[in-house]
Amino acid sequence: MKDIEREKAKKIVERIESGDFDENDIDSLFMRLRAYSSGHRVFREFGDLVAHNEERDRGLATDVLSRMHLGLRYLVDFVLKGKEVDYSRPFPNYVRKLLKLQICAADAGRLKTEFRASPERLIARVDQLFKHIKGTDEAELVADKISGETLGAFRYVISRIPATPAFTQRDLLQDIEGVLRQNRVPFDSTALNAASQRITLCAMLLLHCTRFDLGSGQSATCVISSGTTPTRDGLEVSPTLQVSGLVSMSILPGQSQQALSWVMTTELLTEDWCEPNLLIEAETAPFRRLPLHERPMGLSPRFKLNSL
Numbered sequence: 102m103k104d105i106e107r108e109k110a111k112k113i114v115e116r117i118e119s120g121d122f123d124e125n126d127i128d129s130l131f132m133r134l135r136a137y138s139s140g141h142r143v144f145r146e147f148g149d150l151v152a153h154n155e156e157r158d159r160g161l162a163t164d165v166l167s168r169m170h171l172g173l174r175y176l177v178d179f180v181l182k183g184k185e186v187d188y189s190r191p192f193p194n195y196v197r198k199l200l201k202l203q204i205c206a207a208d209a210g211r212l213k214t215e216f217r218a219s220p221e222r223l224i225a226r227v228d229q230l231f232k233h234i235k236g237t238d239e240a241e242l243v244a245d246k247i248s249g250e251t252l253g254a255f256r257y258v259i260s261r262i263p264a265t266p267a268f269t270q271r272d273l274l275q276d277i278e279g280v281l282r283q284n285r286v287p288f289d290s291t292a293l294n295a296a297s298q299r300i301t302l303c304a305m306l307l308l309h310c311t312r313f314d315l316g317s318g319q320s321a322t323c324v325i326s327s328g329t330t331p332t333r334d335g336l337e338v339s340p341t342l343q344v345s346g347l348v349s350m351s352i353l354p355g356q357s358q359q360a361l362s363w364v365m366t367t368e369l370l371t372e373d374w375c376e377p378n379l380l381i382e383a384e385t386a387p388f389r390r391l392p393l394h395e396r397p398m399g400l401s402p403r404f405k406l407n408s409l
Contacts, residue, residue, distance in 0.1 A: 102137050102284045102285075106133070106137075107284065107285065107286055109133060110130070110133050110134055110281075110284070110286045111286055111287055113126055113129050113130045113133060114130070114281065114286060114287070114288050114293075117130065117292075117293065117296055117300065118288070118289050118292035118293060118296065119292075120295070120296060122296070122299075123303075123400065123404075124303040124306060124399075124400055127300055127303035127304060128151045128303075128307070130277075131144070131147045131148040131150075131151045131307075132148060132151045132152065134148070134280050134281075134284065134286075135148030135149070135151070135152065137280065137283070137284050138276075138280045139283075140279075140283070141276040141279050141280050141283070142161055142276075143161065143268045143272045143273050143275075143276040144273075144276035144277060144279070144280045145160075146160050146161050146162065146267075146268070147273070147304050147307055150307040150308065150311065151307060154307065154311060155311075155312070156311070156312045156313070156314055157311060157312070157313050157314070158313070158314040158316075161267040161268060162267050162308065162313060162323065162346070162364050162365075163313050163314075163315070164202055164205070164267065165206075165265075165266070165267040165346065165362055165363075165364060166313050166315060166321040166346045166348055166362055166364070167198070167202060167315050167316070168199070168202040168203065168206060168262065168362075169262070169321075169346065169348050169360055169362035170315050170319055170321065170348045170350060170360070171195050171196075171198060171199040171202065172199065172203075172262035173348070173350045173360055174193075174195060174199075174350070175195075175196065175199055175259065178193065185256070186259075188230075188231070188242050188247055188252070188255075189242060190241075191234060191237075191239040191240065191241045192239060192240060192241075193238060193239060193240070194233050194234075194237075194238050194239055194240040195238075195317070196240065196259070197227060197231050197233070197240050199259060200227050200255060200258065200259060201224050201227055203258040203259055203261070203262075204220050204223045204224050204227070204254075204258050205220060205224070206258075206265070207220065207257075207258045207261070212254060212257075212258075215253075215254075215257070216250055216251070216253060216254035216257070217250065218250075218251070218254060223251070223254055223258075226251055227255075229244065230242060230243065230244050230247060230251075231243065264363065265363065266343075266363040266364055266365055266366045267363075267364050267365065268364075268365055269365065269366050269367070270297070270301045270365070270366065270367040270368055270369070273300075273301060273304055273365075274293070274294070274297050274300070274301075277293070277300070278290060278293065298368075298369055298374070299404055301367050301369060302342075302369065302374060302400070302404070302406065303400075305325050305342065305344055305365065305367070306325070306398065306399065306400070306406075308323045308325070308344045308364065308365065309323060309324060309325045309344070309398055310322065310323070310324065310395055310397065310398075311323050313346070315348075319348075319349070320349070321346045321347060321348040321349070321362075322346070322347050322395060323344050323345065323346050323347075323364055324344070324345055324347060324393055324394065324395055325342060325343075325344055325345075325391065325398065325406065326342075326343060326344075326345050326390075326391050326392065326393045326394075327340040327341060327342050327343065327371035327375075327390045327391040328340060328341065328343050328345075328366075339370050339371070339372065339388055340370070340371040340372075340388050340389075340390050340391075341366070341367055341368060341369055341370055341371060342367050342369040342370075342371055342374060342375075342391065342406075343363060343364075343365060343366045343367060344363075344364040344365040345361055345362065345363060345364065345393060346361070346362040346363070346364045347359050347360075347361065347393070347395075348360045348361075348362055361393075371388070371389070371390060371391050372388065372389055374405055374406060375391055375405055375406045375407075376401050376403070376405050376406065376407040376408075377389075378407070378408060379391055379398070379406055379407065379408060391406070396408060396409075397409040
């Protein structure tokens with residue numbers, strides 16, 4: 102990074118640390134350091150959202166939404182019919198992509214312990230074993246056979262669609278500090294932490310109403326909403342803001358449903374960070390929630406989510 106670029110980034114960071122900043126400063130930080138964020142995928146995700154905000158077809162959010170969509174297809178095509186993929190015969194080509202997405206999301210330690218393979222090695226095996234049959238929607242085995250251990254790993258990963266977000270508020274803040282440190286941009290960790298909730302809110306707006314191209318004519322949309330986690334005694338904690346992905350899918354013939362996938366979770370309490378006009382009364386808990394809705398949103402003068 103050039104010294105002049107580092108100085109420009111330093112000025113943006115100083116504004117954020119002072120507390121006198123808005124969403125434009127956060128956009129500028131992501132854009133200024135986007136090209137220097139190697140190894141920090143969450144930071145790069147938001148840098149790419151600033152650069153290409155109309156539609157995305159790659160990245161962490163795209164992967165988690167694709168995993169949900171393809172997982173539902175697999176559920177309909179195989180699980181609900183009591184079938185397994187027969188890799189010795191031509192099979193749906195989307196299964197190849199689903200395998201790789203599932204391997205990336207799987208517990209690397211368990212893959213190593215049970216199947217003696219790292220995620221990287223298993224992904225390489227998918228590419229070595231199968232190829233797309235040109236002019237069709239199918240793939241085929243190009244090796245003589247699949248070892249029992251590799252087949253067991255494939256069955257294990259494809260049978261579990263993890264309900265985990267692409268990233269969290271903490272992931273984002275850790276990546277911001279990591280990119281600053283990597284590029285020797287001075288920063289005050291305490292001051293950045295004090296601004297972390299407002300930084301997170303600005304970042305969430307970059308995801309809100311963004312469309313994701315999942316391929317094969319399928320798409321998904323991200324929206325800011327709120328959710329709760331039941332406690333052990335059955336009570337709900339105060340809702341927090343999250344980014345949810347809405348994935349359209351025809352599970353039954355002639356019917357289209359929307360599946361929900363977490364993209365980003367935060368620790369921002371919904372009632373603290375939303376203007377009242379956005380919220381609705383909950384039916385089963387003494388909290389108000391932000392409903393799933395593709396309404397345009399921005400920041401109010403009080404630095405809260407507000408309708409545009």
